[in-house]
Amino acid sequence: MTQIELRGIQKFFGAVQVIKDLNLKIEDNEFIVLLGQSGCGKTTTLRAIAGLETIDEGDILIDGQAVQHLKCSDRDIAMVFQSFSLYPHMTVYENIAFPLRATRMSRSEVDKAVRGIAGVLRITDLLNRRPSALSGGDMQRVAIGRALVRRPKAMLMDEPIGALDAKLREEMRAEIKRLHLEQGSTTIYVTHDQVEAMSLADRIVIMHEGILQQVGSPSEVYSYPANLFVAQFVGSPVMNIAKAQVSEEAGSARVTVDGAEKGFAFPNELLGKIDRLKGANGSLALGIRPEGVMVEHQAREGFLPVEAQIIEPLGSYDIVDLKLGSQMLRARTRSGFVASAGDKVFARIDPTQAHFFDTKSGNSLGVRL
Amino acid sequence: MAAVRTGSEIALNRFAVVIVLIVTLIFLAPIYWITSTAFKPRNLATTIPPTVVFEPEISPFVKLFTKRAQLRSAPTPEEYAAAPWWERLVFDGGEKVVRSGKGEVQLSGYPSRFMNSLIVAITSTVLAVGMGTFTAYGFSRFKVKGEQDLLFFILSTRMLPPVVVAIPMFLMYRAVGLNDTHWGLIILYTAFNLSFSVWLMKGFIDEIPKEYEEAALVDGYTRMEAFFKIVLPEAATGIAATAVFCFITAWNEYAFALIMTNRRAQTAPPFIPSQVGSGLPDWTVIAAGTFLFLLPVAIFTFLLRNHLLRGMSFGAIRK
Ligand SMILES: Nc1ncnc2c1ncn2[C@@H]1O[C@H](COP(=O)(O)OP(=O)(O)OP(=O)(O)O)[C@@H](O)[C@H]1O
Ligand SMILES: [Mg+2]
Numbered sequence: 001m002t003q004i005e006l007r008g009i010q011k012f013f014g015a016v017q018v019i020k021d022l023n024l025k026i027e028d029n030e031f032i033v034l035l036g037q038s039g040c041g042k043t044t045t046l047r048a049i050a051g052l053e054t055i056d057e058g059d060i061l062i063d064g065q066a067v068q069h070l071k072c073s074d075r076d077i078a079m080v081f082q083s084f085s086l087y088p089h090m091t092v093y094e095n096i097a098f099p100l101r102a103t104r105m106s107r108s109e110v111d112k113a114v115r116g117i118a119g120v121l122r123i124t125d126l127l128n129r130r131p132s133a134l135s136g137g138d139m140q141r142v143a144i145g146r147a148l149v150r151r152p153k154a155m156l157m158d159e160p161i162g163a164l165d166a167k168l169r170e171e172m173r174a175e176i177k178r179l180h181l182e183q184g185s186t187t188i189y190v191t192h193d194q195v196e197a198m199s200l201a202d203r204i205v206i207m208h209e210g211i212l213q214q215v216g217s218p219s220e221v222y223s224y225p226a227n228l229f230v231a232q233f234v235g236s237p238v239m240n241i242a243k244a245q246v247s248e249e250a251g252s253a254r255v256t257v258d259g260a261e262k263g264f265a266f267p268n269e270l271l272g273k274i275d276r277l278k279g280a281n282g283s284l285a286l287g288i289r290p291e292g293v294m295v296e297h298q299a300r301e302g303f304l305p306v307e308a309q310i311i312e313p314l315g316s317y318d319i320v321d322l323k324l325g326s327q328m329l330r331a332r333t334r335s336g337f338v339a340s341a342g343d344k345v346f347a348r349i350d351p352t353q354a355h356f357f358d359t360k361s362g363n364s365l366g367v368r369l
Numbered sequence: 370m371a372a373v374r375t376g377s378e379i380a381l382n383r384f385a386v387v388i389v390l391i392v393t394l395i396f397l398a399p400i401y402w403i404t405s406t407a408f409k410p411r412n413l414a415t416t417i418p419p420t421v422v423f424e425p426e427i428s429p430f431v432k433l434f435t436k437r438a439q440l441r442s443a444p445t446p447e448e449y450a451a452a453p454w455w456e457r458l459v460f461d462g463g464e465k466v467v468r469s470g471k472g473e474v475q476l477s478g479y480p481s482r483f484m485n486s487l488i489v490a491i492t493s494t495v496l497a498v499g500m501g502t503f504t505a506y507g508f509s510r511f512k513v514k515g516e517q518d519l520l521f522f523i524l525s526t527r528m529l530p531p532v533v534v535a536i537p538m539f540l541m542y543r544a545v546g547l548n549d550t551h552w553g554l555i556i557l558y559t560a561f562n563l564s565f566s567v568w569l570m571k572g573f574i575d576e577i578p579k580e581y582e583e584a585a586l587v588d589g590y591t592r593m594e595a596f597f598k599i600v601l602p603e604a605a606t607g608i609a610a611t612a613v614f615c616f617i618t619a620w621n622e623y624a625f626a627l628i629m630t631n632r633r634a635q636t637a638p639p640f641i642p643s644q645v646g647s648g649l650p651d652w653t654v655i656a657a658g659t660f661l662f663l664l665p666v667a668i669f670t671f672l673l674r675n676h677l678l679r680g681m682s683f684g685a686i687r688k
Contacts, residue, residue, distance in 0.1 A: 051586075052583050052587070072586045083578065098585070
């Protein structure tokens with residue numbers, strides 16, 4: 001049972017504030033992914049939890065105990081570093097045994113634990129090698145083995161597979177997931193790769209410039225982004241965002257993006273919902289993911305004429321850039337649906353997939369149809 | 370480099386080999402000279418042209434290690450019969466100088482000077498490298514106020530030729546009774562070498578990623594344990610290189626040893642030339658003393674050669 005709670009963490013490097021009032025509660029056995037761009041403070045957060053970095057304000061609680069004043073050796077937390085940092089002068093066996101040697105464990109117990117974890121990680125035949133003789137994937141397994149071997153209260157991983165090539169990354173991702181399910185330990189995992197985050201996390205924590213943006217399950221942050229940053233950071237290809245106006249036309253709601261002549265038809269209930277958020281009009285942005293843009297060859301009710309500009313064939317589907325007035329709208333279509341650039345097609349927006357944001361604060365208005 | 374070599378490349382390569390050979394010969398010539406003289410009979414030591422082919426003897430070493438006085442005439446048969454085997458070697462060389470005044474064999478001054486050199490050089494090297502490593506680690510890993518100024522200050526102690534302070538040091542040493550003591554020289558040489566050791570070790574420790582220690586800290590070790598279990602083994606190459614440099618400096622130091630010591634703590638460098646002046650110089654004995662004096666550095670360097678090669682490139686080869 002290990003819960004980790006961060007309360008009002010503030011961290012400065014000189015005059016620069018790297019973590020701003022971070023609050024987060026991590027449940028036992030949960031796999032949390034810290035996701036954010038480079039330099040947003042993910043590593044610093046992790047190092048603060050591990051005890052490698054002191055915090056300027058706030059509390060770090062492990063199982064209800066404040067630990068921010070404890071040395072890292074007393075926190076019983078394991079960490080996998082981005083560079084693996086396997087000790088070069090020790091064999092794989094010694095590397096994995098190293099954390100156990102700090103405890104009062106007998107030789108035979110150490111041996112049993114090392115061989116046990118090596119079996120789980122399928123590296124038993126590498127035990128006598130030196131780290132310099134390992135491939136990237138094996139180094140990563142050893143690093144994880146070293147972290148897991150003493151069954152720590154929690155496991156921290158800082159971009160553990162960021163240095164591997166794409167194919168190996170995918171493989172190791174599955175491996176990490178399997179290990180977590182088998183071994184089960186509270187895990188905080190740092191990455192800037194949203195695919196990694198989506199596929200691994202129980203809950204994703206999105207950070208930007210030291211500020212926590214949103215916490216939620218992968219589907220929550222994907223379907224209900226709390227603000228413009230999350231909306232654009234999560235999901236690939238990126239969500240379409242455009243400033244827009246909501247109006248009433250011939251008894252039905254219209255959403256007109258800036259630069260377009262005509263608006264998209266929306267159900268009438270939108271009017272009431274937007275009206276309640278007075279003043280939102282004028283600083284309103286419409287967000288729609290490419291799969292929420294529907295494309296047809298024939299003109300139909302509610303569809304606007306658009307021109308295909310760029311077609312990116314991605315195998316199972318195409319991403320098509322559609323020109324709508326002066327705006328670009330990216331749509332996801334069946335592959336080959338739009339034959340060539342320059343084709344005239346018709347597009348509309350699936351109202352149930354539309355997001356509305358206040359451009360002033362950047363926050364989502366929470367309006368869903 | 371191209372797999373197929375052109376003619377000019379081969380020529381250039383041969384030229385480089387020739388240059389290396391010539392330079393090596395120039396460096397090795399004095400060593401050959403000393404070594405061969407150390408094994409020559411006395412009458413062949415100073416021939417012109419030099420004798421290259423001769424039957425090697427160890428009598429120069431016997432003479433080096435024993436105390437001797439001049440005899441009037443050649444030894445009598447009884448004296449010859451009573452002498453131990455090594456004395457006979459000296460007699461066989463046709464020498465009239467034998468054994469000490471009273472008849473029994475005594476050690477010369479050389480062995481104790483040699484021991485002094487070992488004691489002083491090893492102790493000061495251990496101290497300089499040890500303190501240098503700790504200091505360098507501190508500078509490398511922690512935020513030290515005025516770090517740059519302190520490092521510059523440490524370096525600045527080497528900007529003056531040390532002999533400049535010899536006289537004041539001598540007076541100070543005499544005042545505190547450090548004259549002619551092992552500790553006197555050890556302190557001096559440690560102080561000489563410390564700045565060098567700090568700078569060199571800082572370079573090596575900077576090369577070791579911080580994450581190794583951080584991993585050890587997270588794995589449940591204290592910083593001290595992490596230093597000994599992780600940093601020291603990783604810095605072994607640097608420590609070896611630094612130790613060789615410090616050892617050579619302390620081993621070869623002449624000026625301070627000459628001024629600060631005369632008997633009890635005198636090291637080999639001032640002792641060997643002092644023998645040139647006493648009576649007729651026996652060059653074979655001096656060569657034997659010099660030859661033995663060269664050995665420890667040669668052995669030490671040979672043992673650490675792999676570390677040194679990597680150390681010289683300052684971690685450039687390290688992955
Ligand atoms: N020791 C330090 N001293 C000063 N500034 C630092 C230090 N460590 C990190 N920073 C700064 O703090 C900010 C956050 O750094 P951090 O390493 O936590 O980012 P990150 O989210 O892990 O980025 P990345 O994805 O590149 O690893 C960065 O702007 C960085 O420059
Ligand atoms: Mg980082």
